[in-house]
């Protein structure tokens with residue numbers, strides 16, 4: 001059984017073509033800028049918004065979820081799309097996700113991951129995916145721990161695993177003002193991924209005020225210690241210098 | 250857009266031309282009676298008086314002229330002998346020509362003088378047919394009136410030293426246009442004169458078809474560049490927005506100036522041409538409510554064309570609206586339309602499928618309330634201890650009863666009000682010597698909107714699940730709650746609303762949608778004659794009925810029945826959805842599931858029109874790639890065999906309403922950053938932030 005906090009149809013910004021995105025509940029990190037706090041806990045929880053309360057987190061068997069996704073298979077295939085597994089962190093439920101993928105009707109699979117997982121889990125799902133969106137937030141392990149709650153050892157190790165697996169991937173860097181958008185960090189990311197086999201491009205995701213929108217509904221406080229209203233610095237130069245295609249989203 | 254056009258648009262928006270309007274109020278009642286004019290002559294007198302009263306307006310920067318200066322169109326009283334005949338037969342007043350579409354290409358290519366010659370010839374041929382002669386004389390009178398007005402415009406142009414315009418006005422609309430520019434000017438006069446004859450909802454039809462030959466000739470001959478052509482077209486479109494405050498409708502803007510693009514020719518060949526693309530581009534640049542763009546598509550339509558159309562959707566104007574040829578054409582053919590005519594379809598004011606020049610259909614002649622039909626069945630059925638099947642049977646009878654009541658009402662008004670000028674522009678009216686409202690057209694069918702289907706499906710599904718399958722709600726418990734509008738039963742209402750299966754989030758209810766529309770189609774098919782020698786078409790639209798039919802029975806002031814609280818957990822008085830959309834406030838899975846759900850209607854039997862209506866947040870359209878995905882969504886609509894689609898881009902008004910009434914907009918998704926959330930789950934400052942962002946988006 002797996003637990004899902006949302007299934008979004010016609011997700012136009014989560015990969016190629018028309019896609020359905022599955023948001024898996026539970027994440028090992030606690031990024032200070034995370035916009036999906038309902039994805040933190042791997043348990044169902046009640047969210048209370050102005051429109052009333054609803055329970056977030058539905059359990060599915062792999063058969064059920066695959067059936068639900070396969071229902072749109074014809075449409076997704078005809079439109080160069082497929083299914084995206086996102087979260088939270090889908091690899092926290094790697095076994096479940098792998099089972100679902102095995103039951104899909106020849107659908108293009110995109111894994112959207114933070115990479116903080118065991119190598120075994122990582123390989124289990126990546127080997128079943130057609131494309132990976134791989135988040136790289138901070139290169140400095142201390143900083144990484146400070147802002148996400150864990151250091152980046154596993155993430156960087158899995159990055160190497162990924163580049164040896166013959167699955168194309170896109171590195172995604174959230175640009176949080178004063179945190180990840182520094183020239184130093186961006187240059188370090190570029191240096192780290194330069195020349196990696198399988199790397200297709202880099203997506204820079206400039207932070208936009210508004211990440212805290214759902215915290216109150218989840219019964220949490222959102223108190224970012226970075227300057228929320230500052231404009232993130234968007235500097236694609238180090239990537240271009242490393243011969244990597246860059247998109248700013 | 251060029252500065253000249255921007256300024257022109259600003260002036261139209263500011264309604265500066267209002268200051269040019271004359272303070273006259275025409276009244277022709279007395280003279281009609283004194284001269285004992287026949288009915289056709291009375292109607293022709295309207296056109297004549299209006300044309301005579303017009304004062305030519307030529308503004309310095311205009312390339313295409315005509316500005317209306319006379320506000321109200323006078324009415325003409327029905328002649329006493331006609332009135333007496335109706336009274337004797339116990340019939341009401343007549344119906345008029347409106348909400349139809351001219352055969353624009355034909356009068357353009359013949360010129361009004363060409364039409365006049367046709368009228369003369371028929372008059373000669375039918376000299377012994379007094380009615381035909383009277384009609385044709387009236388038609389000729391209207392042609393002369395319009396040409397008289399144009400002559401005065403030419404005079405004014407001469408006075409102003411506008412030789413360019415003099416040359417154009419001496420050619421059109423009297424004679425066939427020699428250029429694209431002339432064709433547009435010709436159309437402007439012919440079209441405006443229909444409004445001036447007292448008709449409403451004057452459609453524009455397949456503009457990319459009938460205008461293309463003129464544009465192509467200009468381009469081929471090197472007389473015109475694409476850029477110049479776009480400028481002319483933009484001016485023509487801006488002109489269509491000029492007098493709209495004088496056009497009657499339910500709301501301003503409800504004026505039927507709809508235009509159809511693409512599709513196939515009457516022979517069945519691909520009809521898309523460079524003008525199809527140009528209209529989409531120009532409409533995007535002009536960015537005004539008229540003309541309302543429609544695009545005919547099929548599963549193989551060029552994705553680049555759909556992308557161009559999606560760019561227009563991004564504008565947030567609520568068009569283009571899409572129609573699927575693969576469904577509509579065979580549907581119309583199955584309803585007795587000749588295949589060539591079916592291939593030539595356009596839309597009436599909103600979405601109803603009609604044939605330009607040949608159709609005098611009345612496709613929006615009332616509505617059948619699905620919620621009223623099912624609610625009555627549920628209440629009476631539960632009280633009588635029915636099974637679910639018996640409730641469906643009651644629903645069948647209720648639908649049938651509503652349809653028949655409609656037809657009986659129409660049958661009381663079987664006399665058409667003559668429309669001599671409109672007839673000039675229709676396909677065979679002058680040729681046959683018959684007015685469009687008196688046998689001159691080919692099709693005289695009626696259409697009924699099937700309104701509120703989602704709430705009706707959800708109500709039936711809730712009863713089926715809770716009362717019959719689970720037996721968790723007792724029949725009298727539900728009946729009491731419905732009668733009291735859930736006053737002391739909020740938990741039950743929540744259960745019905747939140748836990749009941751809903752169209753758009755539970756495929757098990759899709760078959761009920763099929764059943765309801767089949768019953769509706771069956772009731773319509775039973776009618777042999779609508780009183781005008783036509784059939785009755787079942788439709789999927791609502792027009793304003795999604796508000797009107799939601800009134801409580803005791804508040805209703807319409808022929809259609811109202812309805813109280815319903816078993817889907819809807820309070821009395823809450824609106825239904827517009828046309829085809831999940832019930833208001835229901836949390837649905839998403840656009841693809843909605844398309845899939847509505848693909849379950851048998852559109853070969855339900856072919857009056859009425860779009861699946863979807864609202865996209867404008868944040869969906871962040872980049873070109875996303876615009877292309879909206880195009881793919883439209884292709885999916887065609888692929889799934891749906892009939893018609895309206896995509897609206899969300900605007901700030903909706904967001905503000907969502908803030909005030911979150912319960913009505915639970916499904917509203919907004920893009921905040923690299924992510925999306927349900928608008929109503931965001932905290933107030935974030936909602937305000939997004940609203941502010943949308944306010945700045947233009």
Ligand code: SF4
Nearest residue numbers: 027029031034088114
């Ligand atoms: S990895 Fe993603 S989901 Fe997890 S906390 Fe960070 S931003 Fe949120």
